Amino acid sequence: MEFLTILQILDSTVRLATPLLLACLAGLYSERAGVFDIGLEGKMLVAAFFAAAIAYTSGSVWVGLLAGVAASMVLAVLHGIASITFRGNQLISGVAINFLAAGLAVVIAQTWFAQGGRTPQLPSDARFGNIVLPGAESTIRGIAQQGPLGQVYSELISGHSILVYLALAMVPLTWWVLYRTRFGLRLRAVGENPAAVDTAGISVVGLRFAAVMIAGVLCGIAGAYLSTALSAGFVKDMSAGRGFIALAALIFAKWRPWYALSACLLFGFFDAVGNRYQNIQLGEFVVPVQFMQALPYILVVIVLAGLVGKAIPPRAGGEPYVKER
Amino acid sequence: MTDAPAIELRGISKSFGPVLANRDISMSVARGTIHGIVGENGAGKSTLMSILYGFYKADAGEIFINGTATAIPDSQAAIRAGIGMVHQHFKLVENFTVVENVILGAENGAMLRPSIARARKLLAELSEEYGLKVDPDAVIEDLSVGHQQRVEILKQLYRHADILILDEPTGVLTPAEADQLFRILERLRAEGKTILLITHKLREIMEITDTVSVMRRGEMTNTVRTADTSPAELAEMMVGRKVLLQVDKTPATPGEVVLKVSDLRVRRGGVERLKGVSLEIRRGEILGIAGVAGNGQTELLEVLGGMITASGGAVSLFGSGLDITRSAANGQSRRAMGIGHVPEDRQTEGLIMGFEAWENVAFGYHHDPKYNVGPLMDHAAIKADCVDKMARYDVRPPNPRLPARSFSGGNQQKIVVAREMDRAPDLLLVGQPTRGVDIGAIEFIHRQIIALRDQGKAILLISVELDEIMGLSDRIAVMFDGRIMGERLPDQTDQHELGLLMAGVTEGAA
Numbered sequence: 052m053e054f055l056t057i058l059q060i061l062d063s064t065v066r067l068a069t070p071l072l073l074a075c076l077a078g079l080y081s082e083r084a085g086v087f088d089i090g091l092e093g094k095m096l097v098a099a100f101f102a103a104a105i106a107y108t109s110g111s112v113w114v115g116l117l118a119g120v121a122a123s124m125v126l127a128v129l130h131g132i133a134s135i136t137f138r139g140n141q142l143i144s145g146v147a148i149n150f151l152a153a154g155l156a157v158v159i160a161q162t163w164f165a166q167g168g169r170t171p172q173l174p175s176d177a178r179f180g181n182i183v184l185p186g187a188e189s190t191i192r193g194i195a196q197q198g199p200l201g202q203v204y205s206e207l208i209s210g211h212s213i214l215v216y217l218a219l220a221m222v223p224l225t226w227w228v229l230y231r232t233r234f235g236l237r238l239r240a241v242g243e244n245p246a247a248v249d250t251a252g253i254s255v256v257g258l259r260f261a262a263v264m265i266a267g268v269l270c271g272i273a274g275a276y277l278s279t280a281l282s283a284g285f286v287k288d289m290s291a292g293r294g295f296i297a298l299a300a301l302i303f304a305k306w307r308p309w310y311a312l313s314a315c316l317l318f319g320f321f322d323a324v325g326n327r328y329q330n331i332q333l334g335e336f337v338v339p340v341q342f343m344q345a346l347p348y349i350l351v352v353i354v355l356a357g358l359v360g361k362a363i364p365p366r367a368g369g370e371p372y373v374k375e376r
Numbered sequence: 377m378t379d380a381p382a383i384e385l386r387g388i389s390k391s392f393g394p395v396l397a398n399r400d401i402s403m404s405v406a407r408g409t410i411h412g413i414v415g416e417n418g419a420g421k422s423t424l425m426s427i428l429y430g431f432y433k434a435d436a437g438e439i440f441i442n443g444t445a446t447a448i449p450d451s452q453a454a455i456r457a458g459i460g461m462v463h464q465h466f467k468l469v470e471n472f473t474v475v476e477n478v479i480l481g482a483e484n485g486a487m488l489r490p491s492i493a494r495a496r497k498l499l500a501e502l503s504e505e506y507g508l509k510v511d512p513d514a515v516i517e518d519l520s521v522g523h524q525q526r527v528e529i530l531k532q533l534y535r536h537a538d539i540l541i542l543d544e545p546t547g548v549l550t551p552a553e554a555d556q557l558f559r560i561l562e563r564l565r566a567e568g569k570t571i572l573l574i575t576h577k578l579r580e581i582m583e584i585t586d587t588v589s590v591m592r593r594g595e596m597t598n599t600v601r602t603a604d605t606s607p608a609e610l611a612e613m614m615v616g617r618k619v620l621l622q623v624d625k626t627p628a629t630p631g632e633v634v635l636k637v638s639d640l641r642v643r644r645g646g647v648e649r650l651k652g653v654s655l656e657i658r659r660g661e662i663l664g665i666a667g668v669a670g671n672g673q674t675e676l677l678e679v680l681g682g683m684i685t686a687s688g689g690a691v692s693l694f695g696s697g698l699d700i701t702r703s704a705a706n707g708q709s710r711r712a713m714g715i716g717h718v719p720e721d722r723q724t725e726g727l728i729m730g731f732e733a734w735e736n737v738a739f740g741y742h743h744d745p746k747y748n749v750g751p752l753m754d755h756a757a758i759k760a761d762c763v764d765k766m767a768r769y770d771v772r773p774p775n776p777r778l779p780a781r782s783f784s785g786g787n788q789q790k791i792v793v794a795r796e797m798d799r800a801p802d803l804l805l806v807g808q809p810t811r812g813v814d815i816g817a818i819e820f821i822h823r824q825i826i827a828l829r830d831q832g833k834a835i836l837l838i839s840v841e842l843d844e845i846m847g848l849s850d851r852i853a854v855m856f857d858g859r860i861m862g863e864r865l866p867d868q869t870d871q872h873e874l875g876l877l878m879a880g881v882t883e884g885a886a
Contacts, residue, residue: 233483233491240469240480247467250429251481252452366470374431 054199058206060323065211066281067326068319069218070095070290073273074297075304075311076221077266083229083306084262085242085367089145090130091270092294093152098123098274100156103170103285104163106177112279115177119278120271126152127267135259138371149294157287170278170285179212179280212280214272219312221269226308238262242365245372255372270294292348299351305362317354321347380443382407382539382570383428388437390423397423399594401437405587410561410571412581412602415591415614416814417784421574424591425541428572429461430454441539455482460532464544466524470517474510475499478531495534502533506563522553529560540564541572546580547812550668558584576614576814578607590614615816623822626830628850631659633695634803634834635680640689640700642675649675651858652689657803657834662825664849664866665838668878672858673838674720677807680836681717682710683725693803711740716796718789720807720838726792727780734762734776737795769794770820786817793821797828804828807838822848842871856880 074091081088098119106115126148133144157168164170183189187209188197194205229235237258241248245255277293278285296318303317304310325346331338381404390398397420405411415421426432428439430448439446441457448454454461468477475495483491499512508526516524525545532540542561546554561571561584573585581588582602589599590613598613611619635657642650650672657663667673678684679700680691686700693713699705707717717740719725727736738747738758747758762776771783771790780788789809797804806825810818825848829835839845845852846866854861854877861877876882 231488233486233488236476236480236483236488240472243469243471244467246465247469247477247480250451250461250463250467252450252455253481 055195055202058202060327062207063323063326064316064320065215067322068315069215070273070276070293071297071300071318072218072312072315073269074294075300075315076225077269078298078301079225079306079308079311080262081266082301082368083242083365084238084259085245085365085370086134086259086263087141087369088130088266089142089298090126090148091297092290093149094123094126094267094270095274095277095294096156096290097126097152098271099278099289100160100285102275103173103278106279107170107173110177112177112179115279116275119275120268123271123274124264124267127263131260131263134371135256138373141369153288160285168287173279173283178283179214181210181212184209214276214280222308222312229308242367245367249374296351299355302362303355306365318351321350381405382442384440386438388424388427388434390427390432390434396594401596403589403596403599405570405572407570408565408568409586410565410573410584412573412575412585412588413591414576414581414588414610416576416816417786419591420594421591422543425543425574429459429541455535458536458538460535460537461541462525462528462532462543462545464547466528468516468524468527471515473513473515474527475512477516477527478534482535498534499530502530507560521548522556525557539570543574546577578610581610582607592616611815619815619819623826623847625826628661630661631832633658634693636692638690640691641687642679642684643687644675649858653860655853655860657836659834660829660832661850662829662835662837662848664845664852665855666842666845666852666874666878667855669840671855673855677720677805677838681805682706707740714802716799716801716804718792718796718806718809722788722792727788729781730779732777732779733791734759736780736791737762737765765794765798786813789813789821790817793824797824800828800831800833802833804833804835806835808840810844842874854878
């Protein structure tokens with residue numbers, strides 16, 4: 052295999068891992084605070100739609116991003132009200148959000164654009180463009196003429212949208228917030244033993260809402276990335292289970308930021324390989340395309356079943372906090 | 377100002393719906409003293425302390441701290457007023473370190489490192505000052521219960537608490553740990569801290585407190601100086617009638633041998649927990665097994681009750697062998713043979729906490745024809761039986777539809793006792809019958825055990841409470857490290873001798 056081919060696969064790994072990473076970190080904040088969130092998928096989907104729709108109508112991708120984040124946060128607030136304020140079942144609330152999002156995005160898209168539940172193709176100035184870092188080549192021909200180091204720089208490190216760099220920067224930032232700040236200490240505490248936080252005179256509800264809102268913001272960015280950076284417009288079900296794969300990555304990462312990066316890169320890599328090799332010929336036998344498309348999901352299951360080992364979730368996860376007598 | 381009481385409550389009332397948990401409570405505690413609050417479960421002690429700590433808001437009444445009227449709307453306000461509370465169930469984050477738990481909610485600044493550095497220094501000073509030795513970097517779940525409690529106390533001292541409330545602090549401690557706790561409390565008192573101790577163990581009240589208040593049914597009935605009262609008097613004030621702290625019983629008249637255990641061995645987790653235990657129990661006698669928890673008593677009870685299998689030895693019931701190795705041996709078949717079993721832990725083994733009382737009453741006996749109509753369970757019959765048992769065993773409230781967890785500890789235990797004793801089994805296995813049970817219920821359960829003995833049944837009693845063993849048993853066997861160290865008659869031994877045997881020390885012959 053050519054060196055450049057490997058680089059191209061890795062490059063696509065980074066692109067495909069970005070939405071996973073953002074959603075995974077969203078889940079990390081929420082679950083570390085003791086609120087399970089299987090609504091990552093729905094929040095991403097709604098954000099993807101609103102980001103594309105508003106970017107298209109306003110012509111500004113940044114306005115689109117804001118709209119996507121806002122839409123995701125609305126669902127996050129819903130999740131918070133259902134599961135924190137009213138102490139409902141967090142899983143049911145998450146499922147409801149996923150259904151709501153899947154239906155709502157398509158219906159609104161049909162009403163606004165009448166193109167069969169999708170948004171129009173976004174023009175390039177209503178998308179996040181790729182940033183070419185100083186000194187990097189941007190054309191395929193230019194890259195091919197470089198030496199190996201130059202190729203790594205130009206192909207793998209340079210040439211991503213700003214959201215990719217943002218997602219990567221979120222990893223050390225999240226680690227720092229979690230382990231080096233007062234907020235992080237309290238966040239981890241409330242996911243382990245909310246009674247300890249409550250008796251220390253800190254609001255359990257406030258902390259959990261903060262975490263759920265942060266998850267909303269990150270899911271919003273993840274969704275906007277899908278429709279305005281990875282592709283050019285919204286199509287039905289475009290999140291394609293990424294919210295659930297992000298949850299799987301979160302378990303694989305044992306709720307830790309750096310591990311989350313590795314897990315998301317691994318799952319992104321499966322995705323990239325599946326995308327690149329659609330037709331593999333093994334002698335007379337041609338591997339069906341469908342199998343290659345399903346492969347990333349199959350590998351996720353295998354990794355989760357075989358490699359995770361003992362993953363201990365935050366102890367108060369999934370439990371609404373009720374003050375005891 | 378220094379003459380003002382540290383805490384003064386005036387006319388505190390609080391109700392939950394129709395239930396009046398606290399009624400017009402007034403109390404005053406002098407600075408630098410240890411004040412005990414006793415009462416049965418549900419008497420309103422915990423509610424009162426929760427009001428003082430800002431967990432609940434009183435419906436009426438005033439709180440004065442050091443002579444100043446203080447409103448305590450939330451825990452933050454209580455902390456500001458210098459009140460700290462050590463809850464019965466610790467409020468610690470188990471996978472955090474000691475220092476992280478201590479600073480939680482009392483960090484200075486948004487960054488952690490300076491907070492931790494400062495806390496580590498302060499903790500060292502506090503440990504030194506009060507004799508509270510704990511490694512600041514130890515993770516909570518690796519610490520013993522006694523050490524976790526120290527962390528709770530340190531947490532309060534770190535927040536500059538001058539008034540410490542301890543809710544049933546010794547419930548989870550071993551006797552030695554409880555002693556250490558009392559030394560710490562004395563030290564704190566000497567440093568001028570005021571301590572409120574909530575407990576239902578009268579011995580602790582007598583040992584450590586200066587003054588004591590008694591609560592009954594939401595009211596504070598008496599406040600007395602500890603030196604002027606006695607355990608019997610306190611018990612009477614708590615329950616509202618005379619209570620026999622010493623069980624009344626006639627001498628045993630042992631009959632034929634019911635249970636014979638020879639050279640019983642049990643392995644668990646690769647460790648031999650029972651190393652050849654032999655004993656026998658006759659009709660009409662109570663054999664008490666004394667010992668520090670974890671010396672094989674649990675395994676003895678479980679193997680006899682059919683919950684685990686033995687690796688060697690023999691057990692016979694009325695002379696015929698009992699299957700102790702086959703995995704088919706189980707609690708249900710043991711019960712069918714006439715072996716009742718009140719397990720050590722009622723919450724995990726005795727009851728299903730989420731199930732209703734009537735369902736719990738049938739467990740283990742659910743194949744009994746009187747509970748069944750053909751292949752179906754006869755719910756009406758079970759409920760009727762439950763109502764009947766609740767009346768005879770004084771379970772309160774007598775509502776068969778209430779889930780087990782809604783009953784107080786004493787009433788939960790009475791449900792288990794009713795189920796296991798009411799069929800008058802030939803052999804009754806009883807583990808920790810009164811752990812976490814209040815005085816009135818203890819007396820009741822003890823009387824039931826004696827009554828069963830007087831019917832000519834054999835009883836194996838296992839308890840870590842030496843008082844209970846000495847009060848109930850006709851013979852006492854002491855276990856240490858999976859062996860029986862010796863047998864004594866209760867009127868020919870004392871706590872000191874038993875204590876030595878429990879520690880594995882044998883001096884002279886029996």
